[in-house]
Amino acid sequence: MNDTPITRRESIKKIAKLSAGIAAASGLSLSASSKNILAAETAPIAENVSKQAANGAWLIDGLGSAPGFSIRDLTRRMFAQAGGMEKFISKGDIVVIKPNISWAQPPHLAVTTNPDVMMAVIELCQEAGAKSVRIVDHTIHDARRCFGVTGAGDVAKKTGADLVHPRQSLMKDINLKGKRLDAWPVLTPIVEADKVINLPIAKVHGLSGLTLGMKNWIGAVGGRRNALHQDIHQSIVDLAQFFRPTLTLIDAVRVLAANGPSGGREEDVRVLNRLILSNDPVAIDARAALLFNKKPEDIGHIRLAHQQGLGHIDLNAVRQVQVTV
Amino acid sequence: MKVGKLIWLRRISQVFFLCLFIYLLFVTRLPQDIYLDYSLTFTDAPDVRLEQPVTFFWQINPLAWITTVLATHQWVTGFAWAIGLLALTLVLGRFFCGFICPLGTLHHMASSIKPALKGSALAAANRQKPDRMIKYFFLTVICVAAFFGLNLSGLLDPLSLLFRSLALAVFPALGNALNGFFEILARSDIKIINLLGYSSEVLVAPLFGYETIAFQTGWFIGILFLLILFLNRIRPRFWCRVLCPLGALLGICSKYSLLRLKKVDEKCTHCGICTRNCQGAASCEPGTPWQSPECLLCLNCQELCPEDALTFKLNRPLPMRGPARFDSGRRVVLTGLMAGLSIPFLGKLDGITHRSPSPQLIRPPGSLPENDFLDRCQRCGLCMKVCPTNAIHPAFAEAGMAGFWTPNLIMTLGYCEYTCTLCGSVCPTGAIADITSEVKTKTPIRIGSAYIDRGRCIPWSGNGSCIMCEEVCPTSPKAIHLKDDFVINPEKEMVPVKLPYINLKQCVGCGICETKCPVRGKPAIRVISAGETRDPDNQILL
Numbered sequence: 015m016n017d018t019p020i021t022r023r024e025s026i027k028k029i030a031k032l033s034a035g036i037a038a039a040s041g042l043s044l045s046a047s048s049k050n051i052l053a054a055e056t057a058p059i060a061e062n063v064s065k066q067a068a069n070g071a072w073l074i075d076g077l078g079s080a081p082g083f084s085i086r087d088l089t090r091r092m093f094a095q096a097g098g099m100e101k102f103i104s105k106g107d108i109v110v111i112k113p114n115i116s117w118a119q120p121p122h123l124a125v126t127t128n129p130d131v132m133m134a135v136i137e138l139c140q141e142a143g144a145k146s147v148r149i150v151d152h153t154i155h156d157a158r159r160c161f162g163v164t165g166a167g168d169v170a171k172k173t174g175a176d177l178v179h180p181r182q183s184l185m186k187d188i189n190l191k192g193k194r195l196d197a198w199p200v201l202t203p204i205v206e207a208d209k210v211i212n213l214p215i216a217k218v219h220g221l222s223g224l225t226l227g228m229k230n231w232i233g234a235v236g237g238r239r240n241a242l243h244q245d246i247h248q249s250i251v252d253l254a255q256f257f258r259p260t261l262t263l264i265d266a267v268r269v270l271a272a273n274g275p276s277g278g279r280e281e282d283v284r285v286l287n288r289l290i291l292s293n294d295p296v297a298i299d300a301r302a303a304l305l306f307n308k309k310p311e312d313i314g315h316i317r318l319a320h321q322q323g324l325g326h327i328d329l330n331a332v333r334q335v336q337v338t339v
Numbered sequence: 340m341k342v343g344k345l346i347w348l349r350r351i352s353q354v355f356f357l358c359l360f361i362y363l364l365f366v367t368r369l370p371q372d373i374y375l376d377y378s379l380t381f382t383d384a385p386d387v388r389l390e391q392p393v394t395f396f397w398q399i400n401p402l403a404w405i406t407t408v409l410a411t412h413q414w415v416t417g418f419a420w421a422i423g424l425l426a427l428t429l430v431l432g433r434f435f436c437g438f439i440c441p442l443g444t445l446h447h448m449a450s451s452i453k454p455a456l457k458g459s460a461l462a463a464a465n466r467q468k469p470d471r472m473i474k475y476f477f478l479t480v481i482c483v484a485a486f487f488g489l490n491l492s493g494l495l496d497p498l499s500l501l502f503r504s505l506a507l508a509v510f511p512a513l514g515n516a517l518n519g520f521f522e523i524l525a526r527s528d529i530k531i532i533n534l535l536g537y538s539s540e541v542l543v544a545p546l547f548g549y550e551t552i553a554f555q556t557g558w559f560i561g562i563l564f565l566l567i568l569f570l571n572r573i574r575p576r577f578w579c580r581v582l583c584p585l586g587a588l589l590g591i592c593s594k595y596s597l598l599r600l601k602k603v604d605e606k607c608t609h610c611g612i613c614t615r616n617c618q619g620a621a622s623c624e625p626g627t628p629w630q631s632p633e634c635l636l637c638l639n640c641q642e643l644c645p646e647d648a649l650t651f652k653l654n655r656p657l658p659m660r661g662p663a664r665f666d667s668g669r670r671v672v673l674t675g676l677m678a679g680l681s682i683p684f685l686g687k688l689d690g691i692t693h694r695s696p697s698p699q700l701i702r703p704p705g706s707l708p709e710n711d712f713l714d715r716c717q718r719c720g721l722c723m724k725v726c727p728t729n730a731i732h733p734a735f736a737e738a739g740m741a742g743f744w745t746p747n748l749i750m751t752l753g754y755c756e757y758t759c760t761l762c763g764s765v766c767p768t769g770a771i772a773d774i775t776s777e778v779k780t781k782t783p784i785r786i787g788s789a790y791i792d793r794g795r796c797i798p799w800s801g802n803g804s805c806i807m808c809e810e811v812c813p814t815s816p817k818a819i820h821l822k823d824d825f826v827i828n829p830e831k832e833m834v835p836v837k838l839p840y841i842n843l844k845q846c847v848g849c850g851i852c853e854t855k856c857p858v859r860g861k862p863a864i865r866v867i868s869a870g871e872t873r874d875p876d877n878q879i880l881l
Contacts, residue, residue, distance in 0.1 A: 117813070118758055154811060154855070155756055156727040158369045162387060163758065181549035183518075183525040183536065220821055221806040221837065240857040243810070244803040278757070278780075278815030 071326055072096070072333040073297050076289035078267070079338050083287065085267060088339045089134035092263075092291045095337050098142075102260050103209055105143035110207035111135060111175070112259070114214045114230050115151050115166045117276055118159035124268035124284075125277040127215045129165030131265045131289065135211060136173045147173070150203045151233045152180040178203050185236040192252025194245050199236040204257065212259040212295070216266045216302045218274035222246050223313045224306060225275050226299040227262040228254040228324075247314035254295055254319055262298045264290040266305055296325025297332045343642040349437060353444040360396060360441035360498075364506055365546060367393045367765060369727040386775050388764055393721065396441070396498045397767030401425045402481070402585040403499075403717055406492040407768050409485040410714035415768070425592055430653075432593035436579055436586055437618065437636035442497035443579050443586075447618065447637075449568050450575035458615075464574045465617045470581050471633060476671045476678075478587035483679025488710060489686055489741050493718030495584050500564075503720040503744070507554040507733060508561030514547025553752055554723065555732040556744070576618050579635060590632030599654045600629045600640070606648035613640035613649060623649060686741035696877040698867035699737040701748040701848065704755060704784045705763040705772040708873050709742075715770035718744040722762035722771060728753035730850070731762060746771070748786065750850030750866050755786060757813035757849055787848030788870035788879060789818070789841055795863035798836035801826040808839050808852035808864045818845035819852065819864075843870065843880055 076092045078085065093099050103109055113127035121129055132149070139147045149170055153160040157179050161167035170177040178184070178201075185199035204210060214230035221243055222229055231253035232239055242249040266288040270277045277283070286305060292298035296319045300310035310316045310327050320327035366389065397403050404418035424435060436443050456464050481492045493499040521543060525536025554560070570577035579586050600623060607625035614624050621634035625648055640649045691697045692709045703722055706712050723731040723746055730753030733744040746762070748755060758776040766773070774784060789808075793799040809819040821837035828834045841864075848866050856862035869879050 118756060156369070156759075159387065159727055159756060159759060179544075179549055181544075182551070183522045183539065183549075186526070220809045221804065238857065240807045240855050241805075243805045243807050243857070244797060246804070273815045273817055275810060276813050276815075276817070278813060282815065 069326070069331065071292070071294035071297055071331065072335070073290065073292040073294065073301055073329070074335045074337055075301070076291065076337045077339075078287035083339045085128065085130040085289075086134040086137075088289060088337065089131055089263075090138065091339060092289060092337050093135075093138050095335055096261075096291060099138040100142045103139050103142040103144050106145045107139075107143070107208040108206070109139045109144045109147045109209045109211065110150050110204050111139075111147060112204065112210060112212050112214075112230060112234060113149060113151055113166065114217075114225070114233060115149075115160045115164040116154040116233060118153075118155040118163040119277060120163055121165050122268070122283070123277045123280065124215065124270045124282075125217070125275070126160070126164040126166075127213050128265045128267050129169045131263070131267065132166065132213060133169045133173060135213060135263060136169065136175045139211070140173065144209075147175040148178050148203055148207070149175055150178045150180070150201055152201055152236055152239075153233070180236070182236070188256075190252055190256045192248070192255060194248040195242075195252040200256075201234050201236065204234050210257065210259045212257075212262040214262075214264055215269070216264050216305060217270040217277070218272060218306065220274070222250065222315060224299075224303055224308065226302045227264055227295050228299055228315055228319060231257045247318050250315040251318045251322055251324065254315075255322060255324055259295065260293070262290075262292055262295050264298055264302045266290065266302060269305065271306070292332070294325040294332055296320050296327055297329060300327050300329055345638045346642045349638055352438040353447065356439045357441040357444045360501065361505070363391060363393045363395060364502060364510070364724070366391045367506070367721055367724045368548065369725070369761065386760055386764075389725070389761070393725075393765055394767040396502075397717065397719065399424050399439075400496065400498050400585070400767075401428075402492050402496050402588050403768060405588065406481060406485040406490050407715055409482055410488060410490045411711070417769075425589075428589050428592040429596060431598045432596040432631055432634055432636050433586065433589045433619070434636045435589055436583075437638070440497055440579075440585075442501040442583075443576070443635070445501070445568065446571055446576045446578050450571035454575070455572035456575070461575075462611050462614045465614050465620050467620050467622050467630060467633065468574075468580075471620065472668065472671045473581050474583055474587040474590075475668065476675045477582065478584040478591075479672050479675025480679040480682065481584050483676055484682045485714075487680060487683040489683035489713055490715060490717070491682065492584065493716065494744065495582065496717065496719075497578070497583055497585050499717045499719035500567075502724075503718065503733070504560055504564035506720045506724040508557045508564060510547065511552040511554060511557060512561065514543065515551050517543045518547065518549070518551060550729065552729055553732075554729075555747075555749060555752075556735050557733075560733070560744075574620075576635070579618070580620050580633065586635075593634070594632050596631055597653050597655070598636075598651055599631065600634065601650050601652045601654065602626075602629065603648045606646040608646055610645065612643050612645065616640065616643050625649070683741070686739065689739040689741075691739040692741065696868055696871075696874055697737055697739065698869060699747075700734065700742070701737075701750070701787045701850070701866060701868050702871070702873065703731055703746055703748065703762040703771050704760065704779055704786050705774040706746075706786075706873055707770060707772065712770050712873075713741055713745070715768040716742075716745045717768055717770075719767065721765045721767065722746050725761045725765050726753065727759060727761065728756055728854075730754050730854075748850060748866075750853035751862060752854075754851040754854040755849040757847075757851075782872065783814070783847050785847045785870050785872045787850070787866045787868045788843055788846045789848065789850070789852055789864050789866050791839060791841060792861075792863045792865065795858050795861065796839065797858065797863065798826065798838050799863075801828045801834065801836075803828075803834075804836050805857060806837055806839065807855050807857055809837075811851045811855045813849060813851060814845045814847060816842075816845060818842050818847070839864070846870065 074092045076088045115126045117125045119125040136147045186202045187197045188200045217225045219225040266286045271284045272282040299316050303310045399420040401421040404421040407415045521539030527533050602625040604625040616639035618637040619633045619635035621630045623640040730748045731746045732749045734747035737747045763771040763773045797805040812819045819839050824838050825833045850866040852864045853862045
């Protein structure tokens with residue numbers, strides 16, 4: 015990647031060209047070793063090309079290495095690397111962004127999706143011609159306070175995105191056809207959307223180990239979701255096979271390394287300055303697990319999701335690209 | 340003259356203050372669209388505050404001021420308006436009742452629009468009755484009880500009563516009904532009805548919110564309110580004439596008010612128009628002595644008198660005529676004294692305040708110690724209305740007789756949100772201190788503590804895994820920690836589970852664990868008041 019200071023427009027162009035080249039070479043990949051990835055600031059490495067050809071799964075690792083780097087810039091470069099938002103969002107689409115804004119805690123405590131990331135993604139959707147962008151999450155704390163305190167409300171105001179209050183009238187019983195879950199109240203804006211972008215934050219969690227991309231779908235349903243914890247991993251996988259997002263972008267700019275998922279202390283926050291973007295909901299969770307020095311196989315729902323064929327737990331099977339700013 | 344310009348002025352003023360009251364009532368809530376600048380939130384957790392002066396009607400309320408001063412034995416601040424209103428009453432009389440009081444306006448409307456009484460029956464109802472002294476009795480009881488440590492004013496104060504009735508009964512019932520109706524529409528599969536259902540977002544939600552609201556004893560508050568309105572059919576403005584303690588206080592102040600009704604007896608034809616339209620039963624007809632403490636200053640008599648026999652003029656008060664009234668007055672004061680003296684002590688006989696705090700009585704964060712709390716609380720319901728999670732409810736039995744309808748958190752219905760401090764910010768008398776989130780979370784202000792009912796808890800009872808309480812626990816480090824263990828399930832197999840334990844040093848009693856516990860009915864984790872910051876005796880740990 016280009017590390018010299020250039021304008022955003024230029025960089026996007028360059029990245030677009032570069033990514034076209036990468037695509038032609040049928041992709042580049044990075045080893046699954048977490049050490050390797052955490053240390054890597056170099057251009058993507060080609061590996062396991064034969065394995066990747068079989069599936070269209072790809073994963074882009076974003077790292078902000080420069081001090082005071084722009085999250086917006088990083089997000090934009092990553093999407094450019096993925097082929098541009100236009101590749102995923104068509105003109106006139108109704109796009110739902112599903113962040114994790116469950117807790118009324120300010121963004122620096124790394125409990126909720128970083129508002130800068132959310133803003134950058136919404137802007138990209140709007141530039142790609144989305145008819146409307148909706149921020150949807152069934153929060154745990156009072157939704158109004160969550161909107162206000164996490165910065166989601168501010169993002170909505172600045173970008174003109176709709177902030178959907180998770181109310182009873184928007185819940186509709188839908189058969190999830192899962193192994194464990196059948197009819198369950200679902201937030202209708204998510205199922206009615208043309209495109210869905212999952213935008214979780216990476217955090218530790220008492221029962222599921224980590225809360226990453228797939229677990230974020232617990233925030234898309236209503237009803238007795240506090241009972242889901244009685245079989246959390248299968249429940250997450252059932253939800254993940256129902257909600258198939260167009261893309262998942264995991265916010266690991268600041269992550270919660272302890273006392274998750276509610277957080278509340280700055281001591282528990284680790285600044286990783288990372289974002290992960292993928293079209294494979296399992297691979298991205300597996301990749302994010304490595305950030306916490308956990309083996310993806312040890313996280314029940316990642317393993318289960320792989321077994322049920324929702325994606326790849328083995329990162330070698332996924333085309334990987336690194337973007338650094 | 341007969342157009343009644345002054346009557347129109349009064350009506351405009353009445354409608355204005357009634358609308359203002361209802362407006363301020365509606366905005367006593369967390370707005371649907373609170374947008375904060377999140378760049379600020381990076382430095383600290385922000386305190387959400389309401390922009391509108393929702394306590395306005397308590398700041399101008401002399402009864403709230405006097406009872407708070409009497410009860411706390413301190414010069415409480417923030418009531419300059421109330422003192423000004425009392426001073427103005429000394430000059431103008433009960434203009435508050437005629438021009439401002441929103442409950443008075445409702446009574447005025449209820450008794451004037453489709454009146455139950457007409458003609459001579461109305462005239463008879465509007466003659467002075469001895470039961471008008473009841474309100475002085477109530478005032479005496481309230482003031483004496485306040486002096487001895489129990490502020491009861493909120494039970495009968497018209498502003499608190501109206502706010503409580505509207506906020507905790509009338510509007511929630513209305514909002515729930517409307518929300519329910521639109522929800523039925525929204526669930527329809529017929530597209531056009533479905534779309535109509537979503538129009539509630541424009542029509543209902545901005546006023547009533549999205550959630551179904553609940554209030555303990557709400558039905559009782561509502562029925563009492565309807566009953567009080569119904570009294571207008573017995574006599575116009577029955578409440579204002581007979582029951583209202585604020586009216587009594589203002590009546591005492593207006594006994595020698597300078598604005599007086601001047602009667603020209605020679606002009607009077609005794610047509611009875613003035614008496615039929617008199618709102619306060621103040622004997623406005625010439626030939627009888629005008630009762631300034633009863634006059635609500637509605638100005639009907641002056642404006643409607645066809646002979647111009649009645650005019651309000653600034654005048655030196657004449658000595659009161661009419662003997663034998665003071666006798667009953669003395670009796671009223673004496674019985675009021677007796678009742679006022681006994682109620683605080685009888686009310687606190689249950690020992691909640693002095694011997695053993697009620698475990699179910701969980702006061703909002705920042706509440707004063709129980710005795711100081713009862714000195715100040717107006718039972719107005721502002722904190723209950725503003726609470727975003729609908730956790731604060733009017734107490735029924737939790738606070739004993741002394742604390743009836745004072746705020747109490749019911750964790751099965753809502754929980755205290757960790758960084759929220761809205762209730763204290765709207766408390767008109769400071770019974771709940773106006774604390775910041777930083778004070779609340781860093782001190783920390785505890786409102787109770789949680790305990791686990793292992794027999795009901797899903798993992799403890801061997802019924803499966805669950806960590807709901809641990810997940811939602813907002814403190815850092817969490818007050819609920821998990822221990823990996825094995826339990827025997829009903830099939831006699833060893834099942835690995837994470838068992839929740841409570842760290843009482845961390846627990847603030849917010850109750851989110853109880854609210855979110857999947858065990859319904861009686862949750863497996865519950866909060867009791869022990870451990871609350873405000874009471875050094877109600878503690879568990881050393």
